[in-house]
Amino acid sequence: MKKRSWGFIVGGLLVALLLAGVVSNFASAHPDGLDSSLREGCTFDAEDNITGGSCPAQQEKEHEVGGPLADYGIAGVDNEFLSTGLSGVLGVLLTFAVAGGAFWLVRRRPAAAEDAEPATADRADAPAGQAG
Template sequence: MRKRSWGFVLGGLLVALLLAGVVSNFASSHPDGLDSSLREGCTFDADDTITGGSCPAQQEKEHEIGGPLADYGVAGVDNDFLSTALSGVLGVLLTFAVAGGAFWLVRRRDTPAEAGPAERDDVRAGTGS
């Protein structure tokens, strides 16, 4: 990969880490579309606990397996801001690693037989890309 491409990739990674680590803490705490539709028909108290009505959200249970990044936080971190930030950063890094690995596996590799004469000389000399 050329230097210019690496700069673009690293710049994008830094922006994603900043958004995931800082800006994600300022996202709306209101339920998203799916959660909102599942809560239609129920009434809630000040603590957002279902107090009556009838809606699919009444059947909600904790996930049996759980996980270290459940509910947009890191298990064991008591500070909500830090927990959300770490969860976002870890999610970005994990996604970047998986996507980078996938691209690395499927990238196009020119073999010396497919390369032109000058490129074959570079490959033999160990100076090719």
Template sequence: MRKWSFVVGGLLVALLLAGVVSNFASPHPDGLDSSLREGCTLDTDGEITGGSCPAQQEQEHEIGGPLADYGIAGLDNEFLSTGLSGVLGVLLTFVLAGGAFRLVRRRDAAPETGGSRDADRPGTPATSQG
């Protein structure tokens, strides 16, 4: 029970951070964006107006998607769009990771009928009964 309360508590904290706190993240470019803009001239809105830098080659993603650009396509409320995309991202990650852990987790194919469980494991000496 303690394990599940830890997992649920962690999920709730992640949902809170993704749904609410993500809206207060800095709108300024992060380190990667800043380094890609080195050598370019920017206007007051942060748009490239001249110079030469790798950021001039950036394009919109060809595929797009419902959660592109940290928001939900079609929602006009930016606060709600960012929060919901964060919550959906956390839930999707939680479901996929949970499914992967379930697949990887070792389960016994059939219950043991008796004897030592270590006897069937490689690398452990079998005990003789006699």
């Protein structure tokens, strides 16, 4: 791979890590379109808990599996800013590793026949005494 390509990849990775680690903490706390539509018809208290009404969000349950990166944070890290940033960074690194591994597996490799020079063909075409 060319030196210029590596610079582009490393630069892109650094930008993604910066966005995931810092900027993700400033993302909107308001629900997106799906969450918003599921909450239509319900009433909420000051802590955003459903207190009444009728909406599909009332059937919401905690995920059964959970995991170390559940709820956009890292389990066990009490600082919310740090937890969100670290989970973003780990997500970027994991995605980069999986994608890089997949690209490495499917990369175009020169065929074995193309790698070996046809030494016999060169010698057969050359005049006697001038073989390669």
